[in-house]
Amino acid sequence: MQVIITSWLTEQGIQAPYITLSSVVIGCLLILLFCSVSFYIAKNYVLAVIHKLISTSKNTWDDHLFDHQVFSRISLLVPFVLLLLLTPFFLEAESLLAVVLMVFAKVGICFQVARSISALLNVINSLYQQKASERYLPLNSTLQVIKLVVYLVATILATSLLLDRSPLYLLSGLGALTAVLILVFQDTIKGLVASIQISANKMVAPGDWIELPKYGADGDVIEIGLNTVKVKNFDNTVTTVPTYALTSDSFKNWRGMLNSGGRRIKRAIVIDLSSIKFYNSEQLETLKSVQLIASYLADKQTEIRQQAAQEVTGNTNTAAIINTRQLTNIGTFRAYISAYLKQHPKVHHEMTCMVRQLHATEVGLPLELYFFSSDQDWVNYEAIQADIFDHLYAAAPLFDLRVFQHPSGYDWQNANANA
Known part of the structure; x- marks a missing residue:
């Protein structure tokens, strides 16, 4: 031509x-x-x-x-x-x-x-x-390693063409640069090892909700790469975490909660200690109208009468209320909370559900509610526990109990007005 x-x-x-x-x-x-x-x-x-x-x-x-x-x-x-x-x-x-x-x-x-x-x-x-039904295979990291090798081979071939040398000539020189290459690719090597450990131990997979407070990550894993793990936080920001951090540092994985079908609620109501007292018979009769604890009150009263009949009184003054077993408002309120949770349609009834007393503190006696909601959706979860505690805060005065709070301006105004 x-x-x-x-x-x-x-x-x-x-x-x-x-x-x-x-x-x-x-x-x-x-x-x-x-x-x-x-x-x-x-x-x-x-x-x-x-x-x-x-x-x-x-x-x-x-x-x-x-x-x-x-x-x-x-x-x-x-x-x-x-x-x-x-x-x-x-x-x-x-x-x-x-x-x-x-x-x-x-x-x-x-x-x-x-x-x-x-x-x-x-x-x-x-x-x-x-x-894939399960995403524990570190395929993304493996593919990134393959890409790295492919581009490395392409770079070696291109360099050999530019220098008009055999690729084997360049590869022979890489042996002397092994230490330098290890230093340059140390994060890549650690990321590859970490991704294999994550996969083998099924520590985390894309879609899991994890928390890493050290890196400010709290959300769903969207990608597990060779060098980084991308976490989409609930405020729609994306946090990038080194892959090896998942094996070297501690983190919380909420996968077990999601798979269990329930989400834990653990909150306490602090009761004013000065409002705790014994019930008299008139108060107990009034409380029998509360359907959730009607059977509880009847059983307890029967049990107390039977125990009182079996006791040898001797010189004991049975007229004093302290000398006989009595129902308290705090115990009755605790029984009401337990019955209320067990009949609640949004409480997971196959998981732990209890109401317990914690150590009394300078602010009162904490009644801790420990149970699981059957709905794991965040919005519904918050609404469920809010509805439950709304009801319990409103029900506490019916048991002659006061929920503790520090005095506010309204309290000081009432005190001055009464004075």
Whole structure:
């Protein structure tokens, strides 16, 4: 073709000193034209046909090929391949320009093949995330390692082409740089080891709700990568955590709670100690109208009467209330709370449900409620416990109990008014 171009230029009357330069320029323009046209056809026509075939296909896996631009990256190989093939055809193969263009084409092919393989690996990862029932396999980290190796091989090949040396020559020099490579890729190596440990021990998987206070992460895991783990917090921010931090530091995984079917509620009502007292018979009769504790009161009164009849009184003064067993308002209120929780439709009845006293403090006697809601949704969960405690705060005065709080301005105003 170079001879044909030279002959045509001679026929056009181009002077001899300019024929060589003109033939080179025309050859470069023809190469550029063919490469541009081939890329245009591949991108706008061939890809359109492939996209149409994929859209009409009943399979879903082939959609990922187009979503991750596999065919788009392969289409970019066409101009590089044509550049490699047409350069010795339109230019002198031994010329410096031809050598530069051919090396450029080979380097472009190396990296474009690496990008195409990377896109295929992304397709594999997407199919796994879509189809896998369990996501403990560290596929994402493994694929990232494969990508790293692919790009490393492409870089070595490209460097060998630029230096006109064998790739084995470059690989032999990497042995002396082992310590440097380990230092450079130490986070990658630790991340790979950590991802294998995370998978083997099933510590965390995408979709798990985890807490890492050290890194300010509190939300759902969206990706476990080779070097980082991405956590989407509940305020829609994304926290990036080193992968090895999940094995070197402690974190809380809420997966067990989600799988159990219940979500724990653990809160206390602080009772004013000065409001705790014994019940008399009139108060107990009034409380029998409360259906949830009617049977409890009847059983307790029967039990107390039987115990009193069996006791040897001797010189004991049974008229004093302290000398006989009595019901207290705090105990009755605790029984009411327990009965209220057991009949509540939003409380998980197959999990622990109890009401207990904690150590008395300077602010009062805490009654701690420990139970599980059957609804794990955050909004519903908060609404359930709010409804329960709303009811209990309102019910406490019916048992002659006061919920403790520090004096407020309203309390001081009432005290001054009464004074």
